[in-house]
Amino acid sequence: MQTDLNIDCRCPTSLALDLFGDRWTLLVIRDLMFLGKRRYGEFMASHEGISTNILADRLHKLQQQGLIEKFPDPDSARTAVYLLTESGLDLYPIMLEIMCWGIRSDSRARVTQEVEQAINGGGAALRQALLEQNHAERAALKGQLSASGSE
């Protein structure tokens, strides 16, 4: 029935779990993707209660892996703005399926109206909206970046 072609290190599930096979990484992604959080303090405020050292570690690792990007905050010299990259946004289908599963399997689960609608509509519209929003934010931050860089 099954060949053992994919039992080696090239199993995509295994590769994926190298990146987000832990308790916190996908929660940071969730905050970025669906809850509009962008700053360290906002991630810290999520009520799962991530430890500050773990958050710092995950932000570093996600940057190294190219899933998020860090920009200086145009509004404040002591904060930074984190954004998902294209690669990071590519986790959207996984996140959506995880949320769907959570909703199906636990009646206590609740999501934003935005996500609720996305789920009912198949998810494509929200994905497109997130992509456009992301491009807009990135453009604004890069504009700021070159503006302040040229001073």
Add this chain to the structure above:
Amino acid sequence: MQTDLNIDCRCPTSLALDLFGDRWTLLVIRDLMFLGKRRYGEFMASHEGISTNILADRLHKLQQQGLIEKFPDPDSARTAVYLLTESGLDLYPIMLEIMCWGIRSDSRARVTQEVEQAINGGGAALRQALLEQNHAERAALKGQLSASGSE
């Protein structure tokens, strides 16, 4: 790890990560769902190299959570057969999206032809096949169970 710190959290992502937010749980699910593995020794043989105590722990937890079920092996009194429950099979869309992501983001990733085809075809056919296969196996094992139970 999978403590329920999450008593008051209604976020489905967070609820989901209570169940499978670790390095090993989804690999066991993968083995059951896509690689036809059913026995302790088969899970141990996966190339990722899970520790024996961790495997035992995850099998227990998955049982408690109702994602897998344990049956006596009709062929051997010292082995058991593990099967996904309906609930466990309900993780299929997540697993498929994770595999898709792995394939998209890492060119080294390889899957069985079966899974490759499932991905190209949208995934519904393989899901149906897995469901039917699962029902057949469960029926066979339950038949054995009552047959041997009546001796």
Add this chain to the structure above:
DNA sequence: ACAAATAACTTGTATAATGCAAGTGATTAC
């Protein structure tokens, strides 16, 4: 029938990851 091998674990211990509290250094507010 009996010894050896095997499957499926359990137990003990070393190591790595995480949680928690306190500290640091650069802003920013007063």
Add this chain to the structure above:
DNA sequence: GTAATCACTTGCATTATACAAGTTATTTGT
């Protein structure tokens, strides 16, 4: 200029995982 704040870092306690060895019931070989 001083105090408060933010985004971390550091140190230490706790927890999870890795690794190795042991255990028990079963099965295999002779």
